[in-house]
Amino acid sequence: MPGIIIDVLYLFFAAVTTYFLLIFLLLYSRNKSQLRLTPKLFRFPSVSIIVPAYNEQDAITSTLKSLNALNYPKDKLEIIVVDDGSEDNTYEVAKRFKNVKVLCKEKGGKANALNFGLSKAKGEIVACVDSDSHPRPDALLKSIPFFNDSSVAGVTTSIFANRPKNLLETLQWLEYSMIVWSRKLLEFLDAVYVTPGPLSLYRKNALIKVGGFDAKNMTEDIEIAWRLLSKGYKIKMATEAKTYTNIPNKLKAWWRQRIRWNIGGMQTMMKYKHTFLKSNYGVLGSFIWPFFSISYVLSLLGLGLFTYIILRSIFNQLSFIVQATIIGVNPLKHWQFWIIPDVFTIFGIFVFLLSITWVKISLDLTKEKHKPRNLFDYLIYLTFYITIFPANLFESIWRYATRRFKW
Secondary structure (H helix, E strand, O other), X not given: OHHHHHHHHHHHHHHHHHHHHHHHHHHHHHHHHHOOOOOOOOOOOOEEEEEEEOOOOOOHHHHHHHHHOOOOOHHHEEEEEEEEOOOOOHHHHHHOOOOEEEEEEOOOOHHHHHHXXXXXXXXXXXXXXXXXXEEOOOHHHHHHHHHHOOOEEEEEEEEEEOOOOOHHHHHHHHHHHHHHXXXXXXXXXXXXXXXXXXXXXXXXXXHHHOOOOOOOOOXXXXXXXXXXHHOOOEEEEEEEEEEEEOOOOOHHHHHHHHHHHHHHHXXXXXXXXXXOOOXXXXXXXHHHHHHHHHHHHHHHHHHHHHHHHHHHHHHHHHHHHHHHHHOOOOHHHHOOOOOOOOHHHHHHHHHHHHHHHHXXXXXXXXXXXXXXXXXXXXXXXXXXXXXXXXXXXXXXHHHHHOOOOOO
């Protein structure tokens, strides 16, 4: 009976994974001519850029230099740094930029700082930029036109890892590159479910109308996207608007970052569980909530199956060695390794090949100068890197269940 259950779970995992991969490939096939399109810019609305900062004295200078280099009418542009109770020289460093407004407040978290900046912003459009991110000079020009549609309340940009050096950073560069095109494809379903912090833009009156950012959520950029969608607004993806963000260069920092992302995602799911399969919430209830929850289930299921298969293999090999030794046979002399092709092997190979195809498509579309160093980077990404996500999710669920939230 346990064997049958494992077989059924494996087939379910492979079938659902294949289904979602095929959806993305079909969306790509049907919309590839529109992936890079940017609407025509008819006017220059006023824009307020809010940069929340906490202890960012070493990073904020390059961020503010990149914002000053934006190709946008200066009389239509306002840059606001919100120093969220920093304990270093963030305020002094930001004040060196004469055209930047620097506001101070007590420490309250990123969302709280964004709301404070929102209350002071004068622009029709509000752009939120992380204090360690660097938009390209044409990022606003390539993003603003999407607001021609009055139903659009949010626009996100293509986020890339900034100057990857070691293996971990290269793996994240691959991940971010794939996310860019996955997110753009979701736009064709009106299902962009996050407006990332490195650079996303919002219609200010829409933000105010829905109550601003949720200061209790660890990923305010996911929650605000779901809230806007739940109110009937649309979110677009400006593929040609590129932003580069600093990424963790050590595994411990990466692990903590992903714990926060996962917990914030779970907070958002629970907050909007009432939208599940409710037609009056549009794509949020019919696709995004189920897609989000199924991705968590698949991740944990994959971890369980992988662990079971590895442990079973180790147990079988150890049993063979022990039994052979007991009867006086050299186990190494008679030990054999083989793979019997079956439906499970075929499914696994098929999913792996689909994954390789998607990675290749994403990198071809990216057209970035940086490329992984060699085939080894790709193999590590498709094997080791993506297999540690479920373990991180498992810890995230445990922390969420025990209310151990930590920024």
